Amino acid sequence: MRMHNADETCGIAQAAMVLGDWWNVLVLREVARGHVRFDALAAEIGLSRKVLTERLGRLVAQGVLHRSLYQRRPVRYEYLLTDSGTALLPLLVAMQDWGDRWVLGDGSLTATAAEDGAEHARVHALAGTRLPDGLELPGTQGADLPLVAPDAAATVLFTYPGTGIEWGEPPIPGTAGCTLENRLFRDAWPDFQRAGVEVRGISTQLAHEQAEFARVEDVPYPLLSDAGHRLAAALRLPMFRGTGRLRHKRLVLVVDAERTVRHTLFPIDDIPHAVTESLRLAADCTRRA
Incomplete structure (x- = not known):
């Protein structure tokens, strides 16, 4: 592709x-979602093997992906994100x-979601799927x-916009209650x-911000x-931009010991009910384990 000379110093163009x-x-x-093998990528995207081979080759050459051998006979590779790709x-x-x-929406800024919308469909489609292998996040310590506690029969993952935030007036619908949720x-x-x-509680706040909140509120879980x-x-979770940061919309995933999502709660309008219901659903998973 021919570039204008001015594009050589333009980060957007590069x-x-x-x-x-x-x-x-x-x-x-799809690689971010954990589909890192050729056949899985082809199935998820619907690309021909020739075109997919070409695209993977380009991304490897650009340093965004790297190939990792997982089978010698015949030779098979996984395609993993490099630091550049993760960025x-x-x-x-x-x-x-x-x-x-x-x-897909009407342009409204909200931390909630309509029950007939694309975000609702994506979240509820997670039921029955497994979390990607090796996905870990920085904790308060x-x-x-790991997202799923290794010794637990079930793990409740709840995402929230953030705690201790000044949202301004008028508040973004659905942002109130993060501190209440953690307290419950x-x-x-x-x-x-x-x-x-x-x-596990999850937000896009920095780990040290979460650690300070956990200390002040005596939060016993990570x-x-x-x-x-x-x-x-990895999960194509619904997000919104608030106070200059992309933030999670509030939802709950109940995950079993095999890292399979068993239940989803989204959107969450009644926080106390969501906490009680997540306990009921997760306890049912442990009884069935």
Whole structure:
């Protein structure tokens, strides 16, 4: 592709050269979702083997993906994000947020969702799917933690916009109650423990911000930071932009010991009910385990 000389110092133009066309964007979307093998990528995107081979080759050459051998006879590779590729995840999530709001939605800025909308359909389609292998996020203790507790029969993952935030006036619909939500999970923590259920709270706040909130509020379960948008990109979770930051909309996933999503709660309008219902659903998972 011929570029105008002025494009040589333009970061937008250079990024567009790497992304190329919409097939490259969809390949990166699927790799972020955990579909890292050739046949899985072809099935998810619907590309011919020839075109997919070409696109993967370009992305490897650009340093966005790297190939990792997982089978020698015949030779088979997994395609994994490099540091450069991982740095593109916020861009993918921002594209999704823009599409949800301006193409699939009516342009309204909200932290909730309509029950007949695309975001609702995506979240509820997660039931029955497995979380990607090896997905860990920074925790309040400074170390990366797995999304699913290794020794728990079930784990409740709840996402929220953020705590201790000045939203301004008028408030964005659906943003109030993050501190209340954490307090309700905190107060119900003994019940979750008795049921053999772990809890993880997730927002795009930085780990040190979450750690300070956990200290002040005496939060007993881990808070995980998705500031790099790895979870949002992996599950195509609904987001919105508030106070200059992409934030999770409030939802709950109940995940079993095999990292399979068993139940989804979204949208959440009644926070106390969501906490109680997540305990009931997760406890039922442990009884069936």
